Amino acid sequence: MNLEVAKRRYKDVFLPDVIDNTDEDFLAKHVPMKRLYLTDHAELLPKDRKNYLNEEEIFDHLFIESDDDQFVLVKGASGAGKSHLIRWINTLLEIKKDDSEVILYVKRADNTLKGTIKQLIELPEIRNMPNKELYKKLVSASTKIPEIEFKNSLYYGFVNLIDSDDRSSDDEDYLISHVDRKHLVALMQNSLFKDKLMELGGPIDRIYTKIAENNTDSVNDQAAQFVFSDFEIDSDIQSGLLSSGADKKAQKLASKLIDNQELTNKIVLYVNRFIEKVVQRCTGLEAGDLREVIEDIRQELYKQGKKLTILIEDISAASGVDDSLLDALLTNKSGYPDKNLCRINSIVGVADGYYRDNFRTNTKGRIKKFVIVPDDMFDNDQNGLVEFVARYLNTVSLEEKQITEWINNKAPANLYPIHTVTIGNGWGECKIGSKSINLFPFTKNAIQYLYRNLDVAQRNPRSLMRLLIEPYVNDALNNLSEFPTSRFHLDGDTRLQNAIFNRTDIDDNTKYRLSQFMYIWGDGTSNVYIDKGVKYIAGLPESVYAELKLPVIEGEVVDKPVADAPETPHEEVKPATNDQITENKQVSLALKEVDTWIHNKDYKINFGATTASVRALNNARNDINNYLFAVIDWISEGVSIDTVTRIEDRKLVSFERQTQKSNSIIVLPATLESRRIIEAFVKWREVGNQSWQFPNASDYLYLVQKWTDSIKGLIISEVVNYSGKKVDYYSYAVAAEYYRLILNGHCKNYQKANNFTPEMLLQANEVDSSDNGHTRLWNDLKNITNSLDGQQVTKCVLQYYNLVQGTAKESTNYEIDFVPYSKAVRKVINTGLKYEEADLQLDDPVKKRKIISEHLKKILDRVDKVVEAEKDAIGLRLDTLKTLMDVNDEIDETSIKDVLDSVKKFYDQAQIAHVSVAVHVDSQKISNCKKNASNIASSIKTAMQILSIEDSVESLIRISKDPLFSLEPFINLLEKTQADVIKADIEIKNRIQGTSPASDDSDNNKYQKEKKIVADCKAKLEALK
């Protein structure tokens, strides 16, 4: 390479499209196309493959002296070299043509509708054509309309035509049902969906750019049509339609289109059928306009005794009128002798996809000559591949005048200029005839390796130029000290790579460069040989390493390899065996992703993606986690298995720059060491089938163990600490569990939490689901403590110090390590179960630990309210009781029984006196209360004590005795009796009024004698006392 020239010429030579190059550069870069097919059918058949022609043979076939019209479709994949071939034909035609031949070459750069027509009417030969000015006006008409207005016209043109499409559904061409068509109209009328189709790069924009003037330099080779993704509906759009209250019909179609590839494709095909009509209507061009223009031109040329050759690089450029254009070009003059049309020879380029999807069946039928340009042109032509690259490299290093001079001499092959090498001696050369072109910054190995690594669809000239040549030339020109930049993942034998990566005296970047260089530019080994006094390592001279400032890693000394045998014309690159591919695919994909991650500082790994590479990395990440959990002896490190279990769903390891948020302990930096660790685990899974049984496994295992030792301390520390605090979730679990015990009535025999014992927690402590006299708040809190979270807490309390046997993580056979258990529990007991919010670890990043703090907080937040509610309820009932009987500290069983006797007596008397309330008597209840008299008396005392206690936990414990449960039936009985007494009084009063005899004086004196006697008796008895 001539560095100085290349730096200057680089941008001119590596233009986006070959057609933009000057003729000189074009020819200097041109590599004869050796494998072209001339057929009378569009698709290449296996038998056709044997009969390939080179470009000169094709030219000779197409341009034999004839007066007949000819239409040739040059067909191939995008980037396969169709344009290149057509341009080469044009260049050759310009050289070989006679004076009667008028050549119209429609470039891709002008691939708009108007651009095409413009080129046609600006031919010098038709300067005097009658309608020329009219056509000029026609072409410029649409440019006056503002872009947004024009796009809207296009959009609603489609809606209008679809809505008006009244063909019968039985029509074969009618791809979608009548209902779907109506729904499609509704969908397209929806503003949300319209925005999607109208966005930049969308179908309307694509169509617009094909119609309007193209002022950009970019290659406009996108077809002006709808594609699958335009009608692809995702959940966002669907929910958008739903939330915006879109027409039900639109919503129905949107729902139907989700994951319905068949219908989507049908709709795309269907809508695309309207493109031509819509464009014609919006541009004001009629279907016949273009045909008329071409007919006029042919008539004009006929008058002048000339013949027309039209070379159209890409017919898709004429979107909207392509059918009319094709029709005009396919019009054979022999069919219209009266029209006096000149001979027309049309060479038209078209991409495979456009031909397949957009050419009408009848048009296809009229085309009888095809030149097929294969997209795997270099697959079996390694020399051609190297020559292709070499010519680019040569052209970029040549002064323009050198090339011009060569062209002026009719570009003879033997005078093909070769640049003066200023950098890159020793990198290898490409022989073209007797000349050699320096391949810097490539070697033959590099070109072939990089070509193989291109996607099959990208192995065409344009992609080669863009993806292979240009980037590396750019690197060489601008950043040789970093050459080669890692762009490809290295497959195959990784021994050399391991040897490089294991070096400790060179930095990661250099390791990468060296491994890339030795694998891709060299032969992928560290073999050394001497040839003519020059030392070669990996097939590359030592000086090359020095030029790139790369260290030299010398391996085995070998004999100089035998010179390459002459290449056979169809030598196939030997593919790897199926087994190897299968075995290494996942590893390769994963490491490729890792390499990208390491090299691109902006690259983020998205573990949510489902690509195979990310899946493998995700597996590796999980495997690393599992490995670390398994390999660390937690018990020996003083960490409870329960603590470990709680962080098991936490990723111990995450990757730097991963898209997912992570609270991992270890972040793997994007370094080679991380790569080696990841590689080890990917191989463990993919190659070793989840074992360390794979080549060089011991090296990887050693590396992993070393790495584990280096991070173990940090992991353990992070497991038992966070934010500088020691995790204390066990204490919270114990406290919460004690609250559960209290609320379930297992602490009735205690008065204060400080008197609790560790043994209490080891009892059965069943959930109390029996009826009780507590408030709703109490029962709600009890339910919280008995909830799933509560059960987890109970489990935690028991499992934390459980000496689990074997490999189990938990067991229901508890063998508690009592000493530390007792110590931990007593620590909680000593707090009196009182924790402030600040005492809890609510900011613990480990969810499974944090939920225990949250659970306890939930309980603590409610305790005071529960106690208050319970006290209120107890106070209320006690007050009621006090209105019904004497309540004091001396109350005992007898007091209760006396009251109950009175009650019984009341009802008995009521029964005797036939007072209606007598029916209310509930002897069973009275009897039960009597039996329970002792409890009732005790509950009254407890209730009075509860009201006098200030401490909430102590109150809670006392309340757990549930005094109201015993009291309630008793109080209810008394309340009922009280009510009955009142009722009875009223009834009695009424009945007495109805039955009392009329009172008179005699009544007043009644029993006077007896009363007097009684009085005397009393007086006498009094004297005796």
Place this chain on the structure above:
Amino acid sequence: MKQMESLESAAIDAEKKQKNDSDYSVLVDELALTVERVHSAHADVGFQPSEETLEILSSSIEKLEEIVSFGVVDEQECQTTKQQSRKVNQALVKEWKDFYQKKTQGVGTKLSTISNLVHDKDKISDIRDAIEESSDWLTITDRDSDNHTMSQKLSQAIYDVDHLEDELKLNEDIKDFISKVLNGTARISDINEGIVDWINKENLQDMFVICFDE
């Protein structure tokens, strides 16, 4: 409720009411008589019923007021009190019997001792009658022709015996000797000089004989 019940009962059955009134009146009289007996016995001879009996009696008297507190007789209460009255009387009969025996035992002995020494044999006979007549509690307040109650007569009899004994001026040795003679347990050795003098002085030689024990 009871008042209502009584009123209602009374209204339903006037005849029953009359009977109730009658029963009540009888009950009052009965209890008043009992109180009178207690009162007289206490006043005349110092009879004191037991506390329990006295409590029941008081309670019964209280009940008498309650029975008619609603203006009509509470039949049930009346019956209850009647039963209570019977119990009181039974108790008093028993307690009087005990009291009477204790009270009259000494008097009877004295009377036997002095009956042969006193010349007014009618007097002795009257005393004996009076003591005997007062043994029945149920007649303790009955009066004789002189309008004296039995308890008064008992009281007088006791007084009379003591008085007669005082008039005989007997010392303790003589009283003891007479007592032994009355019991048939006197021995020659019981006779001393004072006794011989007293026999001679009162000219009682014919009243004492010596015999052999079988």
